[in-house]
Amino acid sequence: MVSPGILLVDKPGGITSHDVVARTRRAFGTRKVGHAGTLDPMATGLLVLGIEGATRLLTYVVGADKTYVATIRLGQTTTTDDAEGEITARADAAAIAAVSDERVAEGIAGLTGAISQVPSSVSAIKVDGRRAYDRVRAGEAVELKARDVTVSRFVVIDRRDSADAVELDVVVDCSSGTYIRALARDLGTELGVGGHLTALRRTRIGPFDVADAVTTDDLVGAATITPADAAARVLARLDVTDDEARDLRHGKRLVGQVGRVDAFPAAAVAPDGSLVGIVERRGADIKSAMNMPEEIR
Incomplete structure (x- = not known):
């Protein structure tokens, strides 16, 4: 098994x-x-x-929330906002030379914090039941609605300059649903030279x-x-007795016990270390929101 x-x-x-x-x-x-x-x-x-x-x-x-390490190429725009797409525009040498560290910092500042972001048209978001990237590949024009996301960290860790591009290695901490390709695109737009993503690595979830x-x-x-370990890393942990574990599995509430947990939902863990399930608050009581099979350890 x-x-x-x-x-x-x-x-x-x-x-x-x-x-x-x-x-x-x-x-x-x-x-x-x-x-x-x-x-x-x-x-x-x-x-x-x-x-x-x-x-x-x-x-x-x-x-x-998630952490990414990425490389943004400023000076070129692509159909997919990343290196897999076709280049649709190139900035001239003078515009690229004008991309100073100060301008980059200002552009990044405008893309940090709570922002409204339009996802890349080749994202996996569904439009009328079909993935946006499928519609784009079929030749359709796709316009996605802006969504609110949070970028809590957006910093440059390295920069490389050439005659036709500026490459930035960056680290981004962001909320779920943030598109790093869109950050690259929007930074390039703000700087007036275009931009796309050439490398992306997710280091944390x-x-x-x-x-x-x-x-x-x-x-x-x-x-x-x-x-049990995984759930307790993501959620608050509630250690329960064998009797309480049985009650939760049978749909019973832990009456008046809400004060035992700092935040909900929480992971209820039995004395043997097994995960009973995920519990939630119901007034002053604790109730199971999702039970796990008893053999799970």
Whole structure:
């Protein structure tokens, strides 16, 4: 029997997130594998996968904030806002030479904090039931609505200048749903030279770090994070007695016990270390929002 758990994988470039899921299914001998957020084929870095019953926890990981390391090329605009698209415009040498560190800093400041961002037209957002990127590839013009996101950190860690481009290596901390390609595009627009993304690596999702991930070559026998440990990293933890664990699993409330937890939802953990489930507040009571199978450890 396959043990449920959370698996951290360092995705290489050139393959899809679905490819990683397929390889994990083969390595673990189960079809029950899901992920908490895709990466484009060009991108590398952290994928958080759920195996067996732990796939239920992914909904609590998807919305976590994320960290990316990326390279932005200023001076060229592409159809996809990244290096996989066709170049549609090039800035002249004089405009590129005018891209000073001060102007870059001002442009980045305008893209930091709570911002309204229009996602790239080749994103996975659905438009009338179809992915935006499918519509673009079919030759359709796609305009997506702006969405509110938060960029809490956007800093330049290196800069390289040439006659036809300025390349910036950046680190971005952002809320779920932020498109780094759109940041590259918008920074280029603000500076008047155009811009697109040439490299992207996700290094963190919430409490999970790519430093702890395995490669796609090491999936067989890879260690996973237990459901209880994973849930307690993402949510507050509530340690319950065996009797309380049984009551929660049977749909009963822990009456008047809301003061035992600092924040909700929370991970209810039994004395044997197994994850009972995810609990929520109901007035002064605690109630199960999602139960896990009892054999999960």
